[in-house]
Amino acid sequence: MSKYRTAYVNARLVDPASGLDAPGGLLAEDGKIADFGAKLFADGTPGDAEVVDCGGHVLAPGLIDMRVQLRDPGQEHMEDIESAGHAAGAGGVTTIVCLPNTDPVIDNVAVLEFVARRAREVKLAKIHCYAAITRGFAGRELTEMGLLGEAGAVAFTDGEVTVADAKTLQRALSYASTFGHLIAQHPEEPSLAADGQMNSGEIASRLGLAGIPPVAEVIMIERDLRLVEKTGGRYHAAHISTAASVDAIRQAKRRGLDVTCDTAPHYFALNEIAVGDYRTFAKVRPPLRDEADRESVVEGLKDGTIDAIASDHSPYDQDSKRLPFAQAAFGIIGLETLLPLTLELYHNKHLSLLQALGLLTARPAARLGLTAGRLAKGAPADLVLIDTERPWKIDEIEFRSKSKNSPFDGRPVQGHALRTVVDGRTIFGAGRATEKATEKATGKEPGKETGKRTGKGKGKS
Amino acid sequence: MSTRADSSLRFPHRHLLGIEGLSADAITMVLDLADSYVEQSRKPDKKLSLLRGRTVINLFFESSTRTRTSFELAGKRLGADVINMSVSTSSIKKGETLIDTAMTLNAMHTDVLVVRHSDSGAVKLLSEKVNCAVMNAGDGSHEHPTQALLDALTIRRRKGRLQGLTVAICGDVLHSRVARSNILLLHAMGARVRVIGPPTLLPSAIDRFGVEVFHDMRAGLKDCDIVMMLRLQTERMQGRFVPSLREYFHFFGLDREKLSFAREDALVMHPGPMNRGVEIDSELADDIDRSVIREQVEMGVAVRMACLDLLTRDLIGNAP
Numbered sequence: 001m002s003k004y005r006t007a008y009v010n011a012r013l014v015d016p017a018s019g020l021d022a023p024g025g026l027l028a029e030d031g032k033i034a035d036f037g038a039k040l041f042a043d044g045t046p047g048d049a050e051v052v053d054c055g056g057h058v059l060a061p062g063l064i065d066m067r068v069q070l071r072d073p074g075q076e077h078m079e080d081i082e083s084a085g086h087a088a089g090a091g092g093v094t095t096i097v098c099l100p101n102t103d104p105v106i107d108n109v110a111v112l113e114f115v116a117r118r119a120r121e122v123k124l125a126k127i128h129c130y131a132a133i134t135r136g137f138a139g140r141e142l143t144e145m146g147l148l149g150e151a152g153a154v155a156f157t158d159g160e161v162t163v164a165d166a167k168t169l170q171r172a173l174s175y176a177s178t179f180g181h182l183i184a185q186h187p188e189e190p191s192l193a194a195d196g197q198m199n200s201g202e203i204a205s206r207l208g209l210a211g212i213p214p215v216a217e218v219i220m221i222e223r224d225l226r227l228v229e230k231t232g233g234r235y236h237a238a239h240i241s242t243a244a245s246v247d248a249i250r251q252a253k254r255r256g257l258d259v260t261c262d263t264a265p266h267y268f269a270l271n272e273i274a275v276g277d278y279r280t281f282a283k284v285r286p287p288l289r290d291e292a293d294r295e296s297v298v299e300g301l302k303d304g305t306i307d308a309i310a311s312d313h314s315p316y317d318q319d320s321k322r323l324p325f326a327q328a329a330f331g332i333i334g335l336e337t338l339l340p341l342t343l344e345l346y347h348n349k350h351l352s353l354l355q356a357l358g359l360l361t362a363r364p365a366a367r368l369g370l371t372a373g374r375l376a377k378g379a380p381a382d383l384v385l386i387d388t389e390r391p392w393k394i395d396e397i398e399f400r401s402k403s404k405n406s407p408f409d410g411r412p413v414q415g416h417a418l419r420t421v422v423d424g425r426t427i428f429g430a431g432r433a434t435e436k437a438t439e440k441a442t443g444k445e446p447g448k449e450t451g452k453r454t455g456k457g458k459g460k461s
Numbered sequence: 462m463s464t465r466a467d468s469s470l471r472f473p474h475r476h477l478l479g480i481e482g483l484s485a486d487a488i489t490m491v492l493d494l495a496d497s498y499v500e501q502s503r504k505p506d507k508k509l510s511l512l513r514g515r516t517v518i519n520l521f522f523e524s525s526t527r528t529r530t531s532f533e534l535a536g537k538r539l540g541a542d543v544i545n546m547s548v549s550t551s552s553i554k555k556g557e558t559l560i561d562t563a564m565t566l567n568a569m570h571t572d573v574l575v576v577r578h579s580d581s582g583a584v585k586l587l588s589e590k591v592n593c594a595v596m597n598a599g600d601g602s603h604e605h606p607t608q609a610l611l612d613a614l615t616i617r618r619r620k621g622r623l624q625g626l627t628v629a630i631c632g633d634v635l636h637s638r639v640a641r642s643n644i645l646l647l648h649a650m651g652a653r654v655r656v657i658g659p660p661t662l663l664p665s666a667i668d669r670f671g672v673e674v675f676h677d678m679r680a681g682l683k684d685c686d687i688v689m690m691l692r693l694q695t696e697r698m699q700g701r702f703v704p705s706l707r708e709y710f711h712f713f714g715l716d717r718e719k720l721s722f723a724r725e726d727a728l729v730m731h732p733g734p735m736n737r738g739v740e741i742d743s744e745l746a747d748d749i750d751r752s753v754i755r756e757q758v759e760m761g762v763a764v765r766m767a768c769l770d771l772l773t774r775d776l777i778g779n780a781p
Contacts (some may be wrong), residue, residue, distance in 0.1 A: 114471070202669040204480075204668050205664035205667060207582065208600070213665070278581070278585060324559065324582055324586055325582045
């Protein structure tokens with residue numbers, strides 16, 4: 001039986017898991033990494049293999065985005081598994097970890113299996129799911145964590161809802177530890193955050209908007225850490241945004257607790273000033289914080305306190321955002337901007353390339369127990385070819401996502417995915433992306449002639 | 462056709478969305494023009510025809526009798542056709558109502574939309590969707606520019622100036638658009654501003670507004686020229702922000718004893734409607750020697766006439 005092989009030649013192999021950063025080639029065979037290394041194709045490529053010339057660009061494990069809202073099932077007009085898959089591909093993401101806040105919510109095996117089946121049919125980025133901690137996110141009864149885990153749930157979270165009741169969280173941590181499952185929390189004390197629209201402080205006060213104080217986050221994290229200590233559970237604080245939170249996690253790690261956290265690009269690439277004159281595209285939860293908090297998030301990424309960068313992809317249509325600020329939805333899309341915004345930290349010399357990519361690959365993979373996220377013989381051939389240098393401008397018209405709610409529209413960035421490969425199949429970059437790269441190199445306006453991407457309305461507020 | 466008070470004046474903004482962004486010159490322009498409309502409004506024949514043929518719509522998403530009437534009179538005294546629309550915010554999904562209603566009214570060749578809305582920023586959002594002039598008649602806790610302008614006119618007519626005066630703004634600053642607009646305006650005109658209230662009724666980072674902050678009325682009122690009281694919404698009195706009415710009035714309500722710490726000729730102001738016996742002693746509110754509350758109402762019409770006049774000077778017919 002003939003094997004399907006692809007030879008990636010002339011690459012710069014970068015694998016954060018092993019620290020490899022060297023020129024070489026990689027051979028993918030039937031969806032797995034068969035071999036890779038400097039001398040791999042010294043005697044030529046196998047005759048039956050498709051050859052991809054990497055042009056000296058970075059070939060790394062495909063990105064793992066550990067916090068994505070799919071909207072499918074339930075709100076497919078904002079995003080669906082296919083559009084998210086294409087957005088992921090364009091962003092270099094090969095694995096999406098979906099929050100359970102679909103409609104219906106992923107709090108039972110049937111919905112989990114529905115999403116998994118749809119993902120298999122669509123065959124774009126891989127999709128793993130979190131399952132809910134409590135039924136219907138109501139914060140009272142635990143879901144069938146054991147069965148959901150067997151059915152493929154990689155971790156448990158109530159999504160954008162905080163498990164606020166201390167007893168419930170304690171039980172969840174304790175029960176989940178039966179199976180070694182991870183509990184991920186949206187850390188925000190609800191009574192302090194209630195009615196809040198943006199970060200508390202001078203800007204909120206001037207705009208006349210109710211604030212969400214930074215302490216709302218660390219209060220919940222510190223409480224949770226006590227419960228982790230008591231139960232011996234595994235805990236992950238999602239999208240942390242404040243200096244105090246970074247510090248709390250840093251101390252907890254020193255104390256040896258099984259604790260991790262992630263942040264999203266907007267928490268290190270923007271601060272509350274982005275809200276400007278009621279820009280609802282910058283309305284997000286937790287809110288964009290002040291400059292000192294932003295700097296602390298960068299510090300947390302540098303010293304390893306923060307374990308992953310996740311896009312926190314939250315698609316919303318125009319009708320959810322073109323509203324008075326207080327009525328607009330919280331959320332920012334991010335699948336297609338995750339890589340370039342993370343690379344800013346590399347270009348600004350805050351992180352090495354291995355560190356930056358590690359936050360997007362090996363480290364979230366390790367925390368979630370995924371086999372992807374590294375270059376290893378026998379590992380899935382989930383790869384991304386990255387031009388780390390090319391400058392370009394984020395343009396919402398180009399987004400594959402059905403929703404356009406990004407505050408980064410127009411931002412100049414550097415670096416992007418050239419090709420994205422899932423289980424050896426190229427899901428992005430075989431045709432159009434390379435064409436586009438050529439267009440850009442020849443100075444032609446990119447994307448303007450592709451009638452398909454008309455950018456359904458500029459929902460700016 | 463009557464002639465404009467000073468036909469060469471040009472207001473450098475298309476809309477009046479807030480005091481923020483207005484220069485001292487622009488504010489002075491409004492106040493000077495408003496002075497002439499005070500005289501006009503005191504004549505038996507109050508009506509001009511400057512805005513004849515213009516359509517002004519008062520679009521109120523939040524109930525208000527006083528402000529709406531003031532705008533209505535202002536428009537009518539200038540000869541405009543004025544229509545009042547009250548849109549219930551509870552009946553329909555709010556945002557759709559806002560944008561859809563704005564587009565609809567715009568299509569009817571409205572010249573000026575006067576808008577009040579319960580959400581901060583809503584009036585600005587609306588102004589981006591229409592090509593008529595938009596006046597903010599109060600948006601959430603954000604701004605209420607004509608109130609600040611009428612307060613400034615009242616003060617200027619009584620004190621002859623704004624520069625160098627010390628003004629205390631007292632009470633529920635947290636929820637008050639009047640306070641925000643007044644702080645901006647008074648600073649632009651060179652006055653010193655103090656805010657006085659319990660911390661639960663002051664916005665976070667209020668010290669960054671360039672004001673002096675007091676939690677004690679007597680200390681805060683000391684040597685003030687102007688005492689501006691703010692309305693305390695009933696729903697905020699019962700335990701969430703302050704424990705009780707009785708306690709609030711005891712510590713933060715303005716009475717003669719507390720007022721005695723201000724300058725002898727200090728004026729008492731209130732944007733209305735007053736809660737007598739909550740934020741202000743009833744008798745003091747009616748004392749014509751100290752209280753200029755009724756005068757504020759009169760100045761309101763004049764200031765709104767001035768604003769309508771200025772915003773329509775260069776307005777070519779609205780062709781959507």
